Amino acid sequence: xxxxxxxxxxxxxxxxxxxARGFYELRAAGRGPSTLEELNEARxxxxxxxxxxxxxxxxxxxxxxxxxxxxxxxxxDGPPRGVYLDIHGGGFYMDSAARGDKRNRELADALxxxxxxxxxxxxPEHPWPAATDDCETAAxxxxxxxxxxxGTSRLAIGGTSAGATxxxxxxxxxxxxxAVGRFTGAALQFGTYDLSARTPAGRRIADEYFIQAYxxxxxxxxxxxxxxxxxxxxxxxxxxxxxxxxxxxxxDNLALAGRLSAAGNDIEVRVYPESPHGFTGHxxxxxxxxxxxxxxxxxxxxxxx
Numbered sequence: 001x002x003x004x005x006x007x008x009x010x011x012x013x014x015x016x017x018x019x020a021r022g023f024y025e026l027r028a029a030g031r032g033p034s035t036l037e038e039l040n041e042a043r044x045x046x047x048x049x050x051x052x053x054x055x056x057x058x059x060x061x062x063x064x065x066x067x068x069x070x071x072x073x074x075x076x077d078g079p080p081r082g083v084y085l086d087i088h089g090g091g092f093y094m095d096s097a098a099r100g101d102k103r104n105r106e107l108a109d110a111l112x113x114x115x116x117x118x119x120x121x122x123x124p125e126h127p128w129p130a131a132t133d134d135c136e137t138a139a140x141x142x143x144x145x146x147x148x149x150x151g152t153s154r155l156a157i158g159g160t161s162a163g164a165t166x167x168x169x170x171x172x173x174x175x176x177x178x179a180v181g182r183f184t185g186a187a188l189q190f191g192t193y194d195l196s197a198r199t200p201a202g203r204r205i206a207d208e209y210f211i212q213a214y215x216x217x218x219x220x221x222x223x224x225x226x227x228x229x230x231x232x233x234x235x236x237x238x239x240x241x242x243x244x245x246x247x248x249x250x251x252d253n254l255a256l257a258g259r260l261s262a263a264g265n266d267i268e269v270r271v272y273p274e275s276p277h278g279f280t281g282h283x284x285x286x287x288x289x290x291x292x293x294x295x296x297x298x299x300x301x302x303x304x305x
Contacts, residue, residue, distance in 0.1 A: 008254075009245070010270040012289055020274040020286040024246070029276070032091050034209045036124065039093055049098040052105035056098070056117075061141050068134045069119040070141075071097045073108040074150070080114040082154040082184075082302035083146050087135055087170075089161030089278075091210035093123045103291075111299050114150045116142065120166065124213035128226055131214075135170045143179050156185040156237075156302040158294070161278060162210075164191030168228040175235050185301030187294050189242040190249055190277055193229040193256045196221035201252035229256050238266035240297045242290055244275025268297070 033039035056071035074080055084107065088100050097117035104115040120134035139157065147153040159167040167188060174180040194202035195211050205211070215226050224231030229252060239260055243253040250271070257269045272279065272290055280287045280294075 008269050008271045010272050010290065010293065012272065012286060016285045016289060017273050020272075020279075020284050023282070023284050024274060024276060027282075032208060032210055033093075036213070039124075039209070039213070043094060046094070049096070049100075050102040052101040054105070056101055056104070061137055066121065066130070066134070068137045069097070070138055071101065071104070071117045071119070073101075073104050073115040075108050075112045075114070077109070078112060080108075080150045080152055081112045082152055082156065083114045083116060083142055083150050084111075084298065084302065085139055085142060085155065085157040085167075086115055086117040087120070087157070087159035087163035087166045088117065089159065089163040090122075091208075092128075092131060092162045092166075092214035093210055107295065107298075110295060111302075113298075113302065114146075114152075123210070123215075127213065127217055128215045131166055132169050132173070132225055135166045136173050139170050139174055140177075140179065143174075143182050146182075153182055154184055154302050155182045156187070156298055157183055158187035158189070158298075159191070160189040160280065162192060164188035165193060165228060167191075168193070169225050171236055172224055172228060172231050172233075180235065180237065183237045185237050185298060186239045187242070187298055188239060189280055189294075190244065190247050190253060191228075191241075191256070192249060193252050194222075194227045196227050196230075198222065199229065199252050199255060201249045202227075204248050229259060233260050233263040233265065236260065236263075236265050238301060239268070240294065241267065241269045242280065242294065243269075243271055244277065244279045245271050245273045246276045247279075248277055 033042045059070050061068045088095050097119040108115045118135050118138045121130040157167045197203050197206035222230045241257050257267050261267045280290050
């Protein structure tokens, strides 16, 4: 059987493809910090996140390992019909949950959801497994408290880049605990699923500092908690994988889709043409179309009666 990549392309207009091509021809390709000093400089240069209106409710979950700050958005018009757990990206070593406030406020109101985002601990100050521990804590809190707190037990999870990696690792932990059943869907955008340099995409990012900062101390980078593509992937909720055709991680996103499908899970893959890593955060019509598609997919999964 021959799998044609064009069969996986999302349905977008030629105008959007042309606009994206022009946008990225004029936009220099970025690269993350390569030392701790560069990381600290990059953190200091980051702009203040856009404020949301109404703003997030800030809380801290008490956990055995460490307190986990979360940010909560509830819809302005009526009670939530589901809860979405959002895990931010940033290479495991940058950014914060507040960076997603504007998007999460819009998501809460458009889909009538409660949106909970996790301020997980960052590397290298807090290397693996700290971030996954924090995301698991937030997920377990929702499993136990969502019904009483938000009036619904329907849950979904998602993230971008490192956040997608953490979301999948969190689901594997919940599955092993027997607690994944409440999650009706996972929307994963261009995750980094191999940090061991063994897969095609893994080899292409093998010299990136974020891997050393996050998991350089680990004896085996193929453990599923670090590189989820090596996990036993059965028994997971329906999953949407979003990736650009120009993403350095395209091959591993496709490989993950194959492994998830082979394990018997419900998988949908959407590849967006002319789009690099992180494209849904860029000011293009392609990004808006992709995010609208995520919204529709989540609505179907989490808010159905």
